[in-house]
Structure formats: structure tokens, C-alpha cells
Amino acid sequence: MEIFSQLIFNSIIAGAVYALIALGFNLIYGATKFLNLAHGVMTAIGGYTVFYFTKTLDWNIYLAVIIGILFAGLIGFSLDKFVYFPLRKRKASNMVLLVASFGAFTAIQAIIAILFNSRFQTLSQNTSAQKSFEIFGGVITQTQLIILASAALIMTGLVLLLHKTRFGKAIKAISDDEEVAKIVGINTNKIIGYVFFIGSAIAGFAGILVGFDTGIEPTMGLDLLFKGVIASIVGGIGNLYGGVLGAFLLGFVENFGIWKISGDWKDAIAFALLIVFLIFRPRGIMNK
Amino acid sequence: MTILETRNLIKRFGGVHAVDHLSIEVEKGRINGIIGPNGSGKTTLINLLSGMLAMDGGEIIIDDVQKFTQMFPHQVFFYGIARTFQNVRLFEQMTVLDNILVILTKRNVFSSLFEKHTEYHLKKAEEVLQRVDLWKKKNQLAINLSYGQRKLLEIARALVTDAEIYLLDESFTGLFPEMRKIVSNIICELKQENKTVILIEHDMGLIRELCDYIFVMNEGKLLVEGKPNYVLEGKEVIEAYLGK
Ligand SMILES: Nc1ncnc2c1ncn2[C@@H]1O[C@H](COP(=O)(O)OP(=O)(O)O)[C@@H](O)[C@H]1O
Numbered sequence A: 001m002e003i004f005s006q007l008i009f010n011s012i013i014a015g016a017v018y019a020l021i022a023l024g025f026n027l028i029y030g031a032t033k034f035l036n037l038a039h040g041v042m043t044a045i046g047g048y049t050v051f052y053f054t055k056t057l058d059w060n061i062y063l064a065v066i067i068g069i070l071f072a073g074l075i076g077f078s079l080d081k082f083v084y085f086p087l088r089k090r091k092a093s094n095m096v097l098l099v100a101s102f103g104a105f106t107a108i109q110a111i112i113a114i115l116f117n118s119r120f121q122t123l124s125q126n127t128s129a130q131k132s133f134e135i136f137g138g139v140i141t142q143t144q145l146i147i148l149a150s151a152a153l154i155m156t157g158l159v160l161l162l163h164k165t166r167f168g169k170a171i172k173a174i175s176d177d178e179e180v181a182k183i184v185g186i187n188t189n190k191i192i193g194y195v196f197f198i199g200s201a202i203a204g205f206a207g208i209l210v211g212f213d214t215g216i217e218p219t220m221g222l223d224l225l226f227k228g229v230i231a232s233i234v235g236g237i238g239n240l241y242g243g244v245l246g247a248f249l250l251g252f253v254e255n256f257g258i259w260k261i262s263g264d265w266k267d268a269i270a271f272a273l274l275i276v277f278l279i280f281r282p283r284g285i286m287n288k
Numbered sequence B: 001m002t003i004l005e006t007r008n009l010i011k012r013f014g015g016v017h018a019v020d021h022l023s024i025e026v027e028k029g030r031i032n033g034i035i036g037p038n039g040s041g042k043t044t045l046i047n048l049l050s051g052m053l054a055m056d057g058g059e060i061i062i063d064d065v066q067k068f069t070q071m072f073p074h075q076v077f078f079y080g081i082a083r084t085f086q087n088v089r090l091f092e093q094m095t096v097l098d099n100i101l102v103i104l105t106k107r108n109v110f111s112s113l114f115e116k117h118t119e120y121h122l123k124k125a126e127e128v129l130q131r132v133d134l135w136k137k138k139n140q141l142a143i144n145l146s147y148g149q150r151k152l153l154e155i156a157r158a159l160v161t162d163a164e165i166y167l168l169d170e171s172f173t174g175l176f177p178e179m180r181k182i183v184s185n186i187i188c189e190l191k192q193e194n195k196t197v198i199l200i201e202h203d204m205g206l207i208r209e210l211c212d213y214i215f216v217m218n219e220g221k222l223l224v225e226g227k228p229n230y231v232l233e234g235k236e237v238i239e240a241y242l243g244k
């Protein structure tokens, strides 16, 4: 019973983090139709920005978190403006954009590794003193509760943004038919820029949450990218709700998969889930 | 006054000369028909005028002063051009109402971030959807509409851009009589508002009834142009359609 509750908590927390990454990934994919691999490194940008401001400069932690989120968004926005947009303008194929995004990923990851050391380190001030709660025999920490609450908040906010605002409608129109959206006067490039900002900022926030829960290292983006991409494909690529669903499914499969075996199998189980879907339902759960 | 002009416009697909040194002048405030057999380059011409295809030569001139050796999709709205597609292209996953509302968005992206649609926009959307008899379908997804309703929604979407020039590619094809009536009313109203219409159409009865002027295309070239009565009696047109 205790281990069962614990596994459920772990699944939900992992799912929430993956969901945040999948949200931004799918939002960007929907608008641009290419797999933005650089999305993963936004988590490291968020994490290390907070690390720098809190541990090196000793700034207020909440302020540092806000700066971290904004900075990740800004980097995503700039990538679009200075790399992807010029490529789109030259009618580069989605394969070229994918390769470019992988280049951006590698370059940014290398810069982080040079600026900071490659050691795994936590963002938490004092791990041992962290408050934790026991529910149904499982343990959940205060950080993890914050992860859940903020993930729920961001998902709700994004849904409202997409469904209730004119900006959200423009994003949907671009996802449906970018060329027609242009012709009827929607400023598609500007809106795609904002989409990159929002998606990357959310990924940065996910990286910060991971940093407080466990820790950060320069290469953290790759693992989180894989999880976000798997969640997106399983749920239905480009579909925001699908991505969230896929994220929680991945969280559960991953954590319950290692119930009786070593935790080292986690990533293998995640990829097994991906392969099962690629073979039997490549369009994912939600896409028709 | 000439509102739109092409000079030696060229578009090739491999060896096919889809538009071949085409020079036409379109008068403001008229309903202009473009006729010609299948494959004569009518749709390609509209695709060039709306920046959806790259030109291989020649130029497009808008309002006598704006010269283009290449049009881009994002310029089309700015220069007051709206179009429909022979194969209808809607925002499929959006509702009928949202297909219209998304165009009424202010051009300022940042303000649109937090803003909802105003009463004014909703009123305008209702007005145009009433005009094409789709207000009762406003909450349906575009993808679920019937063929004719899709065509009408696309016309409504062109109307709300408030353009000066409307490029309509076979807007009547496949429509029921009552829907045809709606479309021809809209075209006549556009003329009353001194807007310019370019209509591709195969039904010669409609062309005769609606158009002030006709261009006949054949194999990418301008075969003949003029008033409907003059052109439709001419032997060139009969030959182009029926062969010599
Ligand atoms: N995207 C394209 N790729 C290749 N050939 C095309 C394309 N679009 C049109 N064509 C060719 O150009 C010619 C003119 O086509 P189109 O403009 O569609 O004619 P119309 O609208 O008058 O029936 C045809 O021979 C057609 O096969």
C-alpha cells in the first residue's frame, strides 16, 4: 500500500514536469510544424539562470525564478528571430529547421557547461530541512506540491489564453493553415515569435522545478527533451491536450514499470512506450 | 481608373506555360470575369496575384503605382486583396464564428494577448455570417460544414478583410440555387460599394448576367477581352471551348 501510494505520487509529479515540456513543444510544433529540438535546452537555461542568481549573486529566490523563466523565453524568442525565421523565409524544409534546432541545442548546452561546471547540483537551499507530508503512506515534499500546483496553474492559463483571447485564435489559425493566415492579414511571424517565447518560458520553468526537486546539470535538457517528445508523440503531436495526457501516461508507465526492477530501466521503459505507439498508433492518442 | 494590372506575367511549371506573357488591366469598381477552358491558367493567375506562387517574370501593378516583380502572401492583405480558393481552404479546426473573428483581430499582437473580442467585432461577425446564412451554424467546426457552406464561409472570410479587390475562384461551382443567389447578391453589393471583383466562372449565363468585362484565357495567354456581349458572340471563344 505504501509503495503503491508513493508510486502514484512519483508518477503524477513526473507527469506534471513532462506535461510542461510537452505543452511548449506542441505549441511550437503546432504553429511551425517542425520538431524544435532546442526546446530541451530551455530547461537547462531556466535552471542555470536561477542557480546563478541565487547561489552566485545571492538574490531573492522568487525574483531569480522569474528571471529564469523570462530568460528561457527570451532565448527561445531569439532563436526564432535569428535562426528559424531567416530559414523559414528562405523556404527551408522542416528537416533543415530540425537540424538547425539540434545545432542550437548542442551549442547552448556547451556554453552552459563552459560557464558552470558539469557537476550535478541542486537549487534547493537546504535539502534536509525540506518539509514533507505523508499522505496514504506515501511521502510528498513541499517542492513537489509546488510543482503540481504551478503545473496546474500554467496548464489552465494556457488553455484560457488559447481559447479566450484573440491571440489564441490567431495561433490556432496559423496551426491550421499558415499560408491562408498570412493572406488574411494575420502577422504570422510575430505571433510565432511570441509562441516561441511562451513555449520556451514554460520549458525553462519546468527546468527550474526539476532543479529544486532533484537538481541540474548542463546535459539535463536532453533527457527532458526526450520525455517531452515521447509524451507529445504518444498523446498526438501538435495537440496540447494530447501532450498532457501523454505526459501523465508516460509518468505512470515509467514509475510503475520499475516497481519490481531497478530504477535504471526507467528510460528504457519510456522508449519502449514510444516504440509501441510508433508501431501501433503513430498519430498518438488524441489525433484523428 | 486601373486598380490592378499585370505586364508580361509569366509562370511555368516545368515545360508547361501556365501563365504566358499575360498583360491585363483591371478597372476599379467593375466585376471582371475570367473564362477559359480547364488548364488555361486562371487559377495560376490568381495564385500569382495573391503571392502564393513565385512569378517567373513580368510584373504586377496595384493602384497604378505599386510595382511588384514578386508578391508575398503577407503583402496581400496590406494591399487590399482578398481571395477564395477553388479547393476551399478554411481554418478547419476552428468554429465558423472563430474563422471570422480571427480576422477582425487588431494587428497589434501584444494587445491581442490579453484582449477578448469586443461587442463591435461580434456584431460585425454576425452581420457577415447572416449575409451568407451561416449564423445559425456559428458554433460548428468549419471541417463539419457541407461543401456549399464551406464555400460561403470562405467568401464571408474574404468579405471581413474589407479588401478593395476580391479574387473569386469558381465560387458558384457545386452550389445549390439558393446559395448561388446569395453569392451573386454579394458580388452585386460589392460592385455597389465600388469594390473590384475578379471572378473565375464556367457558367456563361452567370458571366453574362454579372460581369461588366471579360478576359478569355487559353493556354496561359489572353485570347480576347471586352464586354460580355461582344466577347461571348466572338468566334475565338467558341473555338477555345469547342476546338476549331
Ligand atoms: N502547382 C502546380 N504544379 C504543376 N503544374 C501546375 C500547378 N498548378 C497548375 N499547374 C498546371 O498549370 C496549368 C494551368 O492550371 P490552372 O491555373 O489550374 O488552370 P485553370 O484554373 O484555368 O483550370 C495546367 O496545365 C496545370 O496542370
Ligand SMILES: [Mg+2]
Binding pocket: B042, B043, B044, B086
Ligand atoms: Mg482553376
